[in-house]
Structure formats: structure tokens, C-alpha cells
Amino acid sequence: MTADPTPQATAGSGVPLLDAHLVVDRGAFRLDLPLTINPGEVVALLGPNGAGKTTALRTLAGLLPLSAGHLALAGREFDHPNRRVWIPAEQRPIGVVFQDYLLFPHLTALDNVAFGPRRHGLNRHQARQRAGDWLARMGLAEHSRRKPRQLSGGQAQRVALARALAVDPALLLLDEPLAALDARTRLDTRAQLQHHLAEHPGATLLVTHDPLDALVLADRLVIIEHGRVVQEGNAATITAQPRTDYVARLVGLNLYRGHADGYAVLLTDGFRLTTGDQHDGDVFVAFPPSAVALYPDRPDGSPRNTWPATITGIQRHGDNLRIQLTGPIDVAADIIPLAAAHLHLTPGQPVWAVVKATETRTYPAAPG
Numbered sequence: 536m537t538a539d540p541t542p543q544a545t546a547g548s549g550v551p552l553l554d555a556h557l558v559v560d561r562g563a564f565r566l567d568l569p570l571t572i573n574p575g576e577v578v579a580l581l582g583p584n585g586a587g588k589t590t591a592l593r594t595l596a597g598l599l600p601l602s603a604g605h606l607a608l609a610g611r612e613f614d615h616p617n618r619r620v621w622i623p624a625e626q627r628p629i630g631v632v633f634q635d636y637l638l639f640p641h642l643t644a645l646d647n648v649a650f651g652p653r654r655h656g657l658n659r660h661q662a663r664q665r666a667g668d669w670l671a672r673m674g675l676a677e678h679s680r681r682k683p684r685q686l687s688g689g690q691a692q693r694v695a696l697a698r699a700l701a702v703d704p705a706l707l708l709l710d711e712p713l714a715a716l717d718a719r720t721r722l723d724t725r726a727q728l729q730h731h732l733a734e735h736p737g738a739t740l741l742v743t744h745d746p747l748d749a750l751v752l753a754d755r756l757v758i759i760e761h762g763r764v765v766q767e768g769n770a771a772t773i774t775a776q777p778r779t780d781y782v783a784r785l786v787g788l789n790l791y792r793g794h795a796d797g798y799a800v801l802l803t804d805g806f807r808l809t810t811g812d813q814h815d816g817d818v819f820v821a822f823p824p825s826a827v828a829l830y831p832d833r834p835d836g837s838p839r840n841t842w843p844a845t846i847t848g849i850q851r852h853g854d855n856l857r858i859q860l861t862g863p864i865d866v867a868a869d870i871i872p873l874a875a876a877h878l879h880l881t882p883g884q885p886v887w888a889v890v891k892a893t894e895t896r897t898y899p900a901a902p903g
């Protein structure tokens with residue numbers, strides 16, 4: 536079989552199972568991503584289109600060589616251009632689950648799962664036994680003789696996960712594993728995936744566009760933009776203190792950068808916000824769309840953070856409406872449909888926006 540995912544040198548010693556610095560040049564684009572993952576840890580890799588997620592995944596899987604840097608798993612080097620080390624995909628202790636499953640259409644679910652263990656040296660009987668065990672763990676025992684086209688999307692995705700896990704991979708790669716599923720199946724499959732990932736002793740890297748998948752499934756989030764890490768941490772830290780516009784949108788916050796002098800923050804575009812806590816120096820100010828109230832006329836008493844704005848867009852957002860506004864600052868506001876109807880909100884309409892200082896969050900711009 537493959538390398539033991541948790542060898543003595545790695546398990547419990549705080550030594551990462553995956554130890555990599557992925558440097559890849561593709562034309563004008565450069566990926567430069569330090570990445571370590573501990574045994575049993577699930578890391579989500581997030582980023583906008585073109586950030587380099589697929590490139591990272593392909594280098595780890597052995598489908599694309601590094602230009603520089605290194606990639607070691609369980610203490611063994613798999614790619615190290617300076618040392619002329621390159622181990623091809625089929626010899627890496629890695630399991631991959633793709634968004635569209637990529638099951639062999641002509642093989643049964645059982646033989647799809649048995650394929651990996653067979654390739655890693657088990658005989659036909661042992662490989663099928665192992666595959667049967669994995670399908671049973673996934674709750675698919677009675678579907679083992681079916682071909683992929685006879686399975687639902689959620690079932691096929693579980694077969695793909697069983698196939699990836701059946702080789703005891705030191706590294707499990709999940710590429711948008713829930714993206715092809717409908718909303719209901721996605722919910723169930725996400726819960727099952729969470730359960731199986733918790734039991735996986737190896738390292739897991741989840742590549743996703745979906746912040747919910749990342750927040751539910753991952754222990755740690757690594758966010759890349761233009762091939763570089765812009766933010767890294769657990770869900771609580773990242774949702775509380777986003778550091779780029781992309782991350783702020785991901786976690787659903789309005790985010791601004793400026794210079795704080797006590798409770799006043801002068802934003803980079805010249806607008807002044809009053810905040811709930813005191814700071815000095817360069818800061819981020821964040822507040823949720825639900826903290827923004829809209830009025831047809833300038834409100835009485837004029838709370839401090841009040842400004843005229845124009846509606847540029849209206850979308851459904853859960854049970855609410857998300858209103859995009861432009862003005863001295865661009866902002867998103869969430870309001871209930873009844874309020875929207877009462878205000879007769881339409882794109883192009885001028886309104887007054889209000890944010891209470893106590894609903895804002897301020898934190899230093901220099902990473903602490």
C-alpha cells in the first residue's frame with residue numbers, strides 16, 4: 536500500500552505531514568504559496584478566479600512540476616527542482632476528489648473504489664474487500680454493483696471519496712467537492728464529508744469557492760489572491776477581521792481602510808467614520824450589511840455616521856434584500872422586504888444611510 540499517513544516521526548510530534556513551498560511560473564503568473572498541513576488537519580484553500588488554486592492542486596497531485604520551492608509528504612520529498620527530485624502522480628500517496636467525480640463509467644462502484652488499492656499492490660480479492668469496507672462506511676453497501684450512471688450525484692460523490700480514501704492517502708485533495716450537487720444534496724453530503732474528514736488521519740486540502748464549505752469543513756483557511764497568501768487563520772479570526780475586499784465579501788462584511796485617531800477614522804477616500812472603539816494609526820473598519828439602516832430623508836438628530844447614498848443594485852439575500860449603494864463610500868445594506876417595499880427602493884434612488892458607531896469593528900491594518 537502507500538506510505539503510512541502518520542508515521543512515527545510525524546504523528547503527534549507537531550511536524551507537518553505536508554511541508555511545501557509551491558512556486559510555479561505559468562506565463563506571467565507566479566504562484567508562491569508556502570503550505571503546511573498537520574496530520575488530521577483540514578485546510579481550505581480559497582481565492583477568486585485565477586488566484587492559483589488549481590495550479591496549487593495540480594502541483595500537489597503531481598500533474599504539474601514546481602518551478603522552485605519544495606514539496607514533502609510524511610518526511611519524503613516528492614518535488615524539489617533544486618535537487619532534481621520529481622515523483623510522478625501515480626507514485627504519490629495522494630487521493631483526489633474532483634468536482635465532477637471522474638468515476639470510470641464502465642466500472643461498478645465497487646471496482647471504481649478497488650482501482651486505487653489494486654494499483655497500490657493489493658490483489659484483486661483484497662482490493663475488492665477493502666473497497667467493500669469503504670463503501671459500507673459511506674453507507675453505500677447496497678449500491679456497490681451499480682455503475683456511476685445509476686447513482687445520484689450525492690452517491691457518486693461518496694463513491695469518489697471512498698475511492699480517494701481507500702489508498703490511505705497521506706494527503707487528500709478535494710477540488711470543489713460539492714459544487715456539482717443541488718442545494719439539498721449538498722447539505723447532506725457536506726455533513727457526511729465533515730464526518731469522514733474528522734476520521735481521516737492524513738492531511739486534507741479542500742479547494743473551494745464556497746465560504747460555507749470552508750467554514751464548516753476546515754480547521755484553517757488559507758486565502759490566496761494573485762498567487763500569494765493574503766490571509767490565513769481559523770474561521771473565527773478571518774470572519775472577525777478580514778484584510779482584503781475579497782475576504783470581506785466572502786464573509787459578508789463592509790470593509791474600509793483608513794487612519795484612526797481615537798474614535799475617528801479618516802478613510803483612504805477622505806470619508807470620516809466614527810467607530811465604537813479607539814485606535815491610533817492605520818486600521819481596517821468593518822461592519823455587517825445588517826448594521827446599515829436606510830431612510831428616505833435625512834434622519835432627525837443625525838447620528839454621526841450618516842451620509843447620502845444612491846442605490847445601484849438590489850438582490851435577494853436569504854430572507855432579506857441586499858442593497859448595494861454608492862456615495863462617499865460604497866456599502867452593502869441588508870433590509871427586510873417589508874422595509875424595502877415601504878421605502879419604494881429602486882436602483883438610482885437617493886437615500887440616507889446610517890451606521891451606529893457601536894456596530895463597527897476596528898482593528899490594526901498591520902497584521903498582528
Ligand SMILES: Nc1ncnc2c1ncn2[C@@H]1O[C@H](COP(=O)(O)OP(=O)(O)OP(=O)(O)O)[C@@H](O)[C@H]1O
Nearest residue numbers: 561562563564582583584585586587588589590591
Ligand atoms: N496552461 C497555462 N498557461 C499559462 N497560464 C496559465 C495556464 N493555466 C492557468 N494559467 C494562469 O494561471 C493563473 C492561475 O490559474 P488557476 O487556474 O490556478 O486559478 P484558480 O484559482 O484555480 O482559478 P478558478 O477559480 O477560476 O479555477 C491564471 O492567471 C491563469 O490564467
